Amino acid sequence: MWTALATHEFRRFRHARGTWLYIGLCAAYTVVWLLEPRSETESIDAIGSSVAVGSLQASLGVLVMLGGLVAGFGAIVGDRESGTMTVVAGMPHTRQDIVIGKLAGRAAVIGVGIAIAVGCAIAGELLLYSSVSFLQxxxxxAVxxxxxxxWVAIGIAISTLARSSTEALVGTVGTALFALQWGSVSWIAYGWFGSTGSISGHYLFARRLAPRExxxxxxxxxxxxxxxxxxxxxxLTQRETDVDVIGVFVVDASGSAPVYLSEWLSLLVLGLWAIVPLTxxxxxxxxxxxx
Structure with missing residues (x-):
């Protein structure tokens, strides 16, 4: 069963120095943010005390991406090179179980970092604002x-396609850089195929095809x-002041965006970014x- 493999993978990585470094980074960012001078009065009035959780969005978007790729890229090729995969493959479970087990176990490690960061955010909200929206x-x-x-699924897919750990590492670094620069890449592509003088819905749609966006x-x-x-x-600043701070991102804060720019479609995109690499x-x- 894949659950036994998932438990093994989690136990395998829970004592690793890299795992604790990652968890420490998630916690450190949250603590540093909580110690910053408070200046979000307008933000709190607009969205309530959830400003603390919202402020985690940017860091989690990057930390989860990097953590997921690092956790996944050696899952198959690394074990194959070390000889561990021979033992795993000889056990009474299917090859599909191997992939799912590694995905679940390594994603659970990233989940610990997320839990620490969110826990610090909850403490901050209760300490600073005396309330927290648990539903939100x-x-x-969950998202x-x-x-x-x-990202763990993407990392594992890279690991299965690579012929060596070096090749997997290069693919992982390239994927991370490409994802971090997706806004610039999509803007350049838009300039080639469209017009950089104005922003179209098609450009905004292309931006939302990346998992982080x-x-x-x-x-x-x-x-x-x-x-x-x-x-x-x-x-939030753009919504409250009606000033286009970044120059691209808001389509419609009232919910009347076209279907291809709807939040539901972005939720579907996130779903596909797990299902397709896993497949x-x-x-x-x-x-x-x-x-």
Whole structure:
């Protein structure tokens, strides 16, 4: 069963120094933010005390992405090179179980970092604002957990396609850089095929096809700061002041955006970013020599 493999993967990584470094980074960012001088009066009036959870959005968008890729990229090729995969493949479970087990176990490690960061945010909200919206918080946590699953699945897919750990590392670094620069890449592509003099719905749609931007759209929706793929503070500023701070992101804060720019579609995009890489990984593992 894949659950036994998932438990093994989680136990395997829970004592690793890299795991605790990652958890420490998630906690450190939250603590540093909580110690900053408080200047969000307008933000709190607009969305309530959830400003603390909202402020985690930008860091989680990057930390979860990097953590998921690092957790996933050595899952198959690393074990194959070390010889561990020979033992795993010889156990009484299917190759699909191997992929799902590694996905679940390694995503759980990222989940610990998310839980620490969110826990600090809850403490901050209770300490600073004496209230917290648990319904909103649970929704953000659920979406962030699925977002972590997306990146671990992408990392594992890279691991199954790579012929060596070096090749997997190069693919992982390239994927991370491409994802971080997706806004610039999509803008350049838009300039080639469209017009950079104005912003069209098609350009905004292209931006939302990336997992991090789709995550921003969905969490902005939950936080109630409008329909856009930027992080929530600029979104909130633009909504409250009607000033285009970044110059691109908000389509319509009232909910009347076209269907292809709806939050539901971004939720579907997030779903596909977990399902498609997982499917690729399973098909690859079924047809390749794991020894």
């Amino acid at each position: 918080l649970l929704a953000v946590v 962030t957990g699925w977002y972590a699953l997306c 789709a995550y921003h759209v969905v969490t902005n929706w939950i936080l109630g700061v409008g329909n856009g793929d930027d992080v929530f503070l600029p979104m 690729v990984a399973i098909l690859r593992v079924r047809t390749t020599d794991l020894a």
